[in-house]
Amino acid sequence: MSDFLNSSSSVAAQLAPKRLVIASRESRLAMWQAEHVRDCLKKLYPACDVQILGMTTRGDQILDRALSKVGGKGLFVKELETALEDGRAxxxxxxLKDVPMVMPEGFDLACVMAREDARDAFVSNDYASLEELPKGAIVGTSSLRRESVLRAKFPHLEIVPLRGNLDTRMSKLDRGEYQAIILAAAGLKRLGLESRIRNCLPFDPYTPAAGQGALGIETLSKHPNIKQWLAPLNDLATLYAVSAERMVSRQLGGSCEVPLAAYAQWKDQQMDIRSFVASTDGKSFCLATGNAKVNSVAEAEALGLTVAQDLIAQGAENLIPKIAK
Structure with missing residues (x-):
């Protein structure tokens, strides 16, 4: 995956695209992300006609069941991949946290853009923090990872599933169905809703999901020229960090069915990573951290593999029967 980092900008300029179509979910946040990529591409290639193909995925349609029960986050990408395959996009x-840890044959994660705030955010109309919530207060979250931490720290709260796009989730809170909800801070900030955040939760113990806050761009493997055009949009620090995180998740069967967290930071050639696997009831945790000098995707993935092996050695497989062996 690192070869595109060395792409020649002069060659890319000579072969500048005339037209590009971006496939995107139609939620407001997804469209913001697609429009952001469109605007970046227009700055790189002013003569290029960049269009957005909005689509509704099965993940958007099935709102009455938890993702872990209906196929996981891959439900948000399959229709978009079909649009790539048949040439519509x-x-x-x-x-990036919605992208399966193992890419389907014929598809590439061609670009990883700069990360927004990776933290989880506490959102409530009536309470300033999780600690202020009274016994029996209803807290909504779509993540088994968040649920496991909340159950461990606040057994007196009622943790319930929360599905739908960001606007739908906020509406449910505003209607009084929940006393608080936990969302990714990145989405709220991207949509100008930062004022709704009461506080951002600390990485310890609220470690994010692999790739949280980052944008990934997927292309067909048979179109290396598109990957080359996207190369200037790559952010090296984010790429290295999410490569380590996704390796941990890949080794541990990461999906919506696994309460798994992985977060890495890369600065001055040093990478720190923290990861945990938990039981869904929050009663058991395996936690691992790592630190190493990292100067390539391969070295980042090697650190991620070491952390995953540490978790497995601690008994993570006993917590999650479906972990990939």
């Missing part, structure tokens, strides 16, 4: 923009 050239690239697909995803929240």
């Amino acid at each position: 050239d690239l697909a923009v995803h929240s």
